[in-house]
Amino acid sequence: MRIAIGGISYEGSNFSPIPVGANDFVVRTGGDLLSCGRYPFLDDLARSVDAPVEFVPTLHARSGPGGPLERAAYEAFKRGFVKALAAAGPVDGLYLDLHGALFVEGMEDAELDWALAARRVVGNACLISASMDLHGNISPAFAQAVDMLTAYRTAPHADVIETRQRALALLIGCLERRERPTVAQVTVPVLLPGERSSTAAEPAAALYARLPGVDRRAGILDASLFMGFAWSDEPRTSAAVTVTGFDRAAQERAAAELAQALWDARTDFSYAVPFGTIDDCIHQALAAGVAPVFISDAGDNPTAGAVGDVPLFLERLLALDVPDAVLAAIPDREAVAVCMAAGEGSEVSLTVGGKLDRRHGPPLPVAGHVERLVMGDPETGSQAVVRVGGVRLILTERRKAFTELADFAAVGIDPRAHKIVVVKLGYLFPELARTAALALLALSPGVSDLELTRLPYRRVRRPIYPLDPQMEWQAMGK
Numbered sequence: 001m002r003i004a005i006g007g008i009s010y011e012g013s014n015f016s017p018i019p020v021g022a023n024d025f026v027v028r029t030g031g032d033l034l035s036c037g038r039y040p041f042l043d044d045l046a047r048s049v050d051a052p053v054e055f056v057p058t059l060h061a062r063s064g065p066g067g068p069l070e071r072a073a074y075e076a077f078k079r080g081f082v083k084a085l086a087a088a089g090p091v092d093g094l095y096l097d098l099h100g101a102l103f104v105e106g107m108e109d110a111e112l113d114w115a116l117a118a119r120r121v122v123g124n125a126c127l128i129s130a131s132m133d134l135h136g137n138i139s140p141a142f143a144q145a146v147d148m149l150t151a152y153r154t155a156p157h158a159d160v161i162e163t164r165q166r167a168l169a170l171l172i173g174c175l176e177r178r179e180r181p182t183v184a185q186v187t188v189p190v191l192l193p194g195e196r197s198s199t200a201a202e203p204a205a206a207l208y209a210r211l212p213g214v215d216r217r218a219g220i221l222d223a224s225l226f227m228g229f230a231w232s233d234e235p236r237t238s239a240a241v242t243v244t245g246f247d248r249a250a251q252e253r254a255a256a257e258l259a260q261a262l263w264d265a266r267t268d269f270s271y272a273v274p275f276g277t278i279d280d281c282i283h284q285a286l287a288a289g290v291a292p293v294f295i296s297d298a299g300d301n302p303t304a305g306a307v308g309d310v311p312l313f314l315e316r317l318l319a320l321d322v323p324d325a326v327l328a329a330i331p332d333r334e335a336v337a338v339c340m341a342a343g344e345g346s347e348v349s350l351t352v353g354g355k356l357d358r359r360h361g362p363p364l365p366v367a368g369h370v371e372r373l374v375m376g377d378p379e380t381g382s383q384a385v386v387r388v389g390g391v392r393l394i395l396t397e398r399r400k401a402f403t404e405l406a407d408f409a410a411v412g413i414d415p416r417a418h419k420i421v422v423v424k425l426g427y428l429f430p431e432l433a434r435t436a437a438l439a440l441l442a443l444s445p446g447v448s449d450l451e452l453t454r455l456p457y458r459r460v461r462r463p464i465y466p467l468d469p470q471m472e473w474q475a476m477g478k
Contacts, residue, residue, distance in 0.1 A: 001051055001175045003093040003168070004122070005033065006058030006081050008074075008114060011135065012103030013231040013305030015447045015455060016067030018356050019105060022076060025063040029084060033057040038097070041165040048169070049176050058084035060097055065305040066399070074104045078117055085121045093127045093171045094118055096146070097164060100136015101229035108234050111136075115145040127174055131167035133157070135194055135229045139236040143185035148174065148244040151224040153208050154199050156429055170221055170244070181221055181244050184251035186259040188239040189464040189473055190228075190266050193450045195298060195426040195441060197227045201272040203265040210261070214254050219247025223254055225262065231305050231448055237460045256475040263473055266465050271450075272427065275441040278316045285420045286322065290437035292415050297424045299446030300360070302401045306447035307331070308424050311353030311364035313444060317391050317422070318366070325420040326413055328402035329383070329394035331356075336397050339370045339384035346370045348386065352393070360446045368393065372412045385411050392418070403429040426450070 012020070028036050034057050046053040059081040085094070096118065102110040118128065127147045132138070134152045143149065148170045152163050174181060197204045207225060214223035222244040228237060241258045243251040274284065278297075285293035300310040308331050317325050335350045342348050347369055354363035368388035375382050381397025394402070394411055402408060402423050408415050415421045415435060423432065426448065428439055443450050453467060463471035 001092045001172070002054045002056055002090070003095060003171065004056045004058050004085055004088050004091045005039070005095045005097065006060050006085065007097035008060070008077055008102060009062045009097060009099040010069060011065040011099050011101040011133070011229060011305060012067060012069050013065070013447055014068050014103050014233055015231055016305050016307060017359070018067045018307055019070050020063060020066040021070045022073040024066065025061045025073070025077070027059065027061045027077070029059045029080070030057050033060050039164060040161065045165070045168055045172060049172055051176060053172065056088045056091060058088060065303055067305060068103050068105045071105045071107065074110065078114060082117055082121055085118060091122055091126055093129065093175050094122050095168050095171055096128060096130040098130055098132050100132035100138060100151070100226065101232055103232050103234070109139050109142065109236055112139060112142045112145055115142060119145060127171055127180060129167045129171035131163050132226070134225065134227055136226050137228050137232060137234070137236045137238065138185060138226050138240040138242060140185050140187065143183040143242055146183060148181050148221065149183050149224060149242050150222045150244070151226055153211060155194055155197065155204070155227070156427060158430070166222070179246060181246055182248060182251070184243045184248065184255045186241045186255045186475055188241065188259045188262050189461070189471070190239040190262065191230045191237065191452055191460070191464055191466065192227055192239065192269055193230050193426065193452065194227065194304070195271055195450055196269040198272045198427055203268045207258070207261060207265065210258065214243070214258065217250060217254065219250040220245035220254060223258060225258060230452055233457050233459050235459060235461050238464060259475040263475065271441050273439040273441050275443055278313055278442045278444050279320070281440040281442045282316060282320055282322060282420070284440060285438070288438050291419045292421050292436060293419065293438045293440065294421045294423060294428055294432060294436040295440045295442055296426055296428065297422055297444050298426045298441055299444035299449045300357070300424050301426045301448040302399045302424060303403070304426060304448035307357040308399050309353040309356045310361045310446050312361045313422055313442070314352065314391065314393060315364050318389050321389070322420060323390040324418055325390060325422060326392045326415060326418050327394065327422045328408065329396045329400055329424065331396045331399045333397045336382050336384050336395050339386060339395065340373060340382060342370055344370055344373050350386070352395070357447060374411050383411050385413065401425060404431050405435065
């Protein structure tokens with residue numbers, strides 16, 4: 001059996017004022033796609049069946065979260081994918097490695113457009129399997145465009161590789177048995193930020209724990225629960241349930257059951273850590289008898305598509321005269337250039353942040369001491385650490401989320417040696433969560449505002465919770 005592999009993985013927020021382009025993506029083709037580490041299980045899958053299996057690489061484009069993807073860049077990626085898929089010749093199956101929250105300028109439901117383009121090349125006889133992030137926005141039309149679909153079951157995501165493997169294993173199994181499944185989908189009118197739906201906490205933990213049992217039911221291959229990506233404003237933006245299988249009635253019953261369970265639990269979703277305003281979190285951190293205290297600047301979170309250059313948290317740390325804090329990080333090419341020109345050990349006057357996301361905070365004038373300069377990292381460009389009062393401020397040339405201790409070590413900082421560490425994240429990534437003696441979540445303003453009712457939604461389908469808190473809804477067929 002011949003199985004093509006390709007796709008596009010990107011999470012885009014159209015609340016962000018900064019579009020992303022082709023240069024923001026890593027594009028892999030040919031043998032590089034198969035050997036890059038995204039699919040370390042291919043040999044094991046090939047050995048799991050008697051028939052020979054050939055994996056045929058096409059094109060995969062990937063970038064970290066950001067604003068809308070420029071239409072020209074998307075069309076160029078799609079042309080490259082379609083050309084490679086056509087050149088591959090006849091294939092029995094196609095695996096689409098997607099995210100689910102791709103937002104492209106001037107388009108709706110970009111993943112559907114990608115899947116339909118693929119179908120035109122491979123024909124109706126070819127089976128298509130897709131894997132996605134559980135923060136995907138899954139439309140009924142997309143569920144009909146593919147033959148099978150699965151998603152992550154952990155947030156923070158600890159099963160990324162396993163999910164890709166599951167999608168390919170489902171495809172290989174169906175090809176081997178010469179069976180064609182379908183996908184049943186139920187849209188659930190709920191919008192939740194990821195920080196309120198961590199699978200490490202209830203009720204998400206219990207909801208996701210139900211999925212393996214549903215997978216084992218007669219006529220069902222896979223059940224997936226999508227919490228959606230709340231910072232994208234288009235009609236498909238919402239939670240959803242998909243059930244892949246061969247028994248349509250059983251699939252629809254299972255999908256309705258899971259959808260109703262999610263709806264019934266909608267008011268129980270909360271934050272897994274203490275939360276409050278920026279000032280609330282700073283005061284609580286200062287009063288805590290432990291260190292380090294990590295505070296997430298959740299409204300300006302690059303891993304949710306935000307720009308990351310809102311300087312409001314820095315302004316509040318300085319106004320409250322916090323004696324010992326790290327802020328990671330503010331992307332500001334101009335400020336980094338000033339620091340580089342001045343050199344380590346110099347005193348500098350800067351206007352920090354507010355140059356990209358002007359809506360949520362103007363540039364902040366500060367004076368500080370350049371403690372460290374790091375040249376030319378391929379991901380972030382150059383970086384600077386500037387001591388401003390009691391705050392060690394990390395500046396980067398490009399957007400960067402500090403998610404691991406190695407990110408801090410690269411600029412000579414050990415978070416464990418400081419009282420307060422502010423990170424532009426939502427929930428802490430696993431290593432930082434283990435490092436934090438206490439974690440707090442600041443409900444700060446920004447593109448990735450966790451208080452969804454403060455965001456200017458115009459195109460989501462209404463009514464939807466929590467924008468319409470009094471609405472009633474029931475899953476059809478339950």
